[in-house]
Amino acid sequence: SPLPPPSSPTRHPPHLVLPQRLPWQQAPKDFAYHEDEFILEGVAWPGAALSRFDRALLGAWQERMARGLFRYHLAELPTRVLPGTMRLLAQLNAQRSTERRRPQAVRSLTQPFDPQQFNFTQIRPGEVLLRLRRRPSAESDPAAADHVLVAINVSPLERGHVLLLPEPTLRLPQVLTPELLRVGLEAVLLSAQPGFRVGFNSLGASASVNHLHLHGFYLAHPLLVETAPAEPLCPARGLSLLHEAPAPALLFYTAGAGLEALARDACTAAARLLALGLAYNVFVTRGAPPDGSAGPGAGLRLLLWPRRPRFEAEEGAAFNVALCELAGHLPVPTAAVFEELSETEALRAIRRPLLPEPEMRRLAADLARLLEDEQLLCRLFQFQRPIH
Template sequence: MALQPGSEDISYLLPPNGEHWEGRAIPDFTYGQQELVVEGIQWPQSAASALDTWALSRFDSVLRSAWSQRVELGLFRYRLGELQTRSLPGALGLVAQLNVERGVQRRCPQHMRSVRQPFDPEQFNFNKIQPGEILFRLRREPRVPRALQQEDVLVVINVSPLEWGHVLLVPEPARGLPQRLLPGALRAGVEAVLLSTHPGFRVGFNSLGGLASVNHLHLHGYYLAHRLPVEGAPSVPLGPGGLLHLLQTLPAPGFLFYTSGPGPDLDALVSRVCRATDYLTDHEIAHNLFVTRGTPPGKTSPSSALTGVRVILWARKSSFGIKEAEAFNVALCELAGHLPIKTSEAFSSLTETAAVALIQDSLLPPAQAHEVQAALVALLEQEEQ
């Protein structure tokens, strides 16, 4: 059964109880290009706004209703209440949130040995989740070019959520794809951001060695009702072609890609980002990626309007084995300025200086970072010729 564009009936997503999930058809969320919203998205005057107050899109309404129902059915490891949140004093606008339950109750991450580690069907993977954890299948009509297409992107709850509405985008789980970014997966993530009319819906990817906890291809998506530094941070172009920019603002310099919306511009972004992540993976360099609405690249941010989508890519030190920092571990959201904190003590005492030091400790040494930057610029400009 599919929910077509323009339909408001989402009752098919909400079975009356959780007793008969086995054998139930996975509903389709089918959308067209007309639902990819580019114009008119910006933050209100207040620093934050509750999800309830937004004029939500069809995508938001479906995800919200299905996610809330799974909460009532007890399918999460803990019940996520309203998280204590504060902006750390300082120039960066880092957002700290206390989430003790995620730090204690999340599934133990798998042991990784390599950024290129093959998929292991004996380890936990998304073919082993409960059927009720699947919300719907994300489907694009008309079909995109085959090279950029994933036929079966499941939207699944993260049973250990870091924020409200935390889901996983899992492309073609039956294929057993390892945690290596593919063009169709990235396209689904960018279009999910464009399907939401909430400026705080973000998508991200952790590579192996970049704190991915499951070696089965997936992206994260979640709502955070707060601005983040990466949305409008200034940047400079790298190389004469301007195909790649470098965010210069702390907490972490990152490679910036930008698209003004669907069409050839989005196609080009997907291709460039995946060429860059392929290079990093092939050279055993861990990385994190963050997708958010934001302003065009440049040295200044001309307005508060979020006129397109920013994709930020960070190359970082590999982290294999289970390593738990006292305040927070550094992955996709921390690099973007969202800091889920694991203890009350750390939440109350953390400073911007300490947070930045912890984040920067995860980055590549300057000499290696410069080598990676030069290699990516040369790679992208060579392939664009």
């Protein structure tokens, strides 16, 4: 029978020692994978058979839905494409707006982790679906391979909506790390579905919990950001500037190799944004090369949106602007908004927190120089290393 609604989370004062055995340590199912399982070709709409990763995630997610571990039952959502060139996708998800946990109060881009607030050490045992473990390759350090938990988002946006969590007892704040981002990139490549996406909201950019996590979810619709052409900025690092999209973005692209370098470069750019007092959102999806030389499933696109930080919800807004909205996927709270929303109105809301084009261009050029300088330093270091 369905479980009763979750009670108020237990809060652990800083001076108390946490239990030795926390909920996620009760043996979640291991999902060990190797780079050989990455699906680098043949992923196209409307999607092929499920991969081993898809079956494990969706099977466990659906089982938790049947057990009543979510705040509401997610049926098929009413969906429509708004008329216009951007092909914005609106979805009516009224229950998320009413049943979702209230977002935490945030006052700073670098706010420390607060154990008094809700965090992922408090999730129930059944909410953890899998423990992702990368099998080390022959040349890698076995000790470097760590696990990431896959847990349900109890207020789901879409089918298979999960959170990717590094070890929760580390109590890391919501600042993106290369290690977690690399796992997110790998998760997209483990899926055979073009609609499996991964993303991140920073503090000041609609993050609702200040405890490090990525979002992952399935959305069975293509988005313009997967194929729109982009202007090259730093080709050696796969960095371009995406214009013809709902929200102009910095675009990193890879055909599937060099995931560690891509994650490091994106996090280097994100760290520069924080140093400049800017918030950011990240969206990872399968997509075409920036020059359009191959199809939409040819590689990975990572979109990074710098934005003015905002620490309070905008009064009277039709929707909050986070990673989904910037990518052109608009979950809306009411039937009236769903039926009446126009592309013009939606684009105005989506672009409001973003930088003006001249400022965005200056920032993009600054980030390109930063990555080029880092590449030069790496080459000098390799050249100067002694040969044994």
